[in-house]
Amino acid sequence: MVSMEQLVGFVAVAEELHYGRAAARLRMTQPPLSRRVQALERELGVELFDRSRRTIRLTPAGRAFLAEARKVLHASQEAVLTARRTPRGDAGVVTLGFTATTAYSFLERVVTEAAARLPGVELVLREMVTAAQVEALLAGAVDVGMVRPPVRTADIRTAPLTSEPLLAALPEGHPLAVRAPYPGVADFDGEPFIMYSPSEARYFHEVLIALFRAAGVQPVHRQYLSQVHTILAMVKAGLGLALVPAAAAALRMDGVVLRPVTGLPEGGPGPGTVRLDLAWRAGNDNPALPRLLRVIRRLAGDRQGSPIT
Template identity: 55%
Template sequence: MFTLAQLSGFVAVAEELHFTRAAERLRMTQPPLSRQMQLLEEGLGVRLLDRTNRSVRLTPAGRAFLTEARRILRQAERAALAARQVSTGEAGSIAIGFTATSAHAPLGDLLAVARRTVPEAEVVLRELVTRDQLEALAEGTLDLGMVRPALLGPGLRSRPAIREGLLAAVPGGHPLALRAGPLEVADLDGQEFLMYSPVEGRYFHELLISVFRAARVAPVFTQYLSHVHSILALVNTGWGVAVVPESAEQMRFDGIVFRPLTLPDPRPVELDLVWREANDNPVLGTLLRHL
């Protein structure tokens, strides 16, 4: 019916109302521009311009067509810009998974980088435990995961994000809460303890089991839970004590006292970034380059 070049030519003529000035604006000569307008009118089957040797005027049909021609050209420009931004990773979307505790400082740092480097991209956030993130990454429904170290399936790559220490979370009225300074692992021996699930909370479960075995202490596990915030909610009610990563201290509970826990490795908790190597999402590539 018509081309974008014909629309651009028509808009220039309609705004200049002069073929020579319109041709100069488009950096072309007048005869090709005149031919474009003829082809445009023939294709539409209507007269858009009244032309004489001295003047050019828009017909009523031309005035109506001018509004739509401008809209189509603006939409074409937006489409071209969107395609360029997506191809370079400046726009598009990215799905990011995170664990409960990484929703604090680590996730905030990552989002700050995303806002700076891919401000036009849509960021979709999903809170998932490590196991579910790895499944979503393998299925292609997640672009980037913030997970605890785990055995990665084929095609997945990772890099370390942060390391942090552990804190003892103690109910406010508990004897351990009244002590000043760090606690020893031995202080947890025989204490009613809120433990991580060996399935959904596997990373922290295995980490704490190794810590307790090395120190030869045996807390009394009263509940097994999947999420740090669920564990802290029960500590807050006085149900028992727990051990959580340092970043969990940012979850404010009035009834909990946090105490540093003395360990041979002061920063045993790891968080990794994981993605599928075959993922060709340009936004992911741009974000990884700037992290």
């Protein structure tokens, strides 16, 4: 079995091409270093050095082995550094769950900021609806999620991240898309409407139901879908109107016009806005998790949310 001491000795001799200098570099005497190299050669069954001349040289086998030995030594050093950094949260792996709409804007900023502030932490991304994220958090398959509220599970901690207004998604050429002023909630009354699924997109479904009920508006629900990009495609096809989070503007879908909606409540989460929360399991012992949570919440500008424990 090749030992690390043998590899270190071989690399030193191969780089110095002189036993005396290599021994001095390793703070040892020459005879034991020579024995290490000879033992390595016996273990490998090949000669690593050509000793037929006054100066030693690497054999072809020695040159090939040197490249691999350096890789092994580098990997062992990285392993030691990783082990030392991990308890401090400077290294490790954190799995982050996110909903599809999060990817349109906020997720990109999270990935960029995490890479800059936590270069030793690998971020594994998993796109999942909120219900699946909660299950994964409880099972330990995901460390932190960006979810839609509410999460009513005792073992899950949450903190508010962001909120954004709803925009009207209108087919290009539709009267509400070309006229001024901007459309209001009442303009959706009796209009064909692409609604969110009450099961797969429950949060958005409930937000819109509450919004229309408060305004006394009854759109005609033509389809029930869960993904914003699919809803926009149906709007483009002329199947109906829709209300989508402002982040959907990043999709820039041809044939669809996005307009602000007048008369919606402003100034924070409410019937006219949709919210995004940060969620993690209480007691998660991943050392890198608290650092990533702080990065995400700092990025969101949330200074007042629940403490991260």
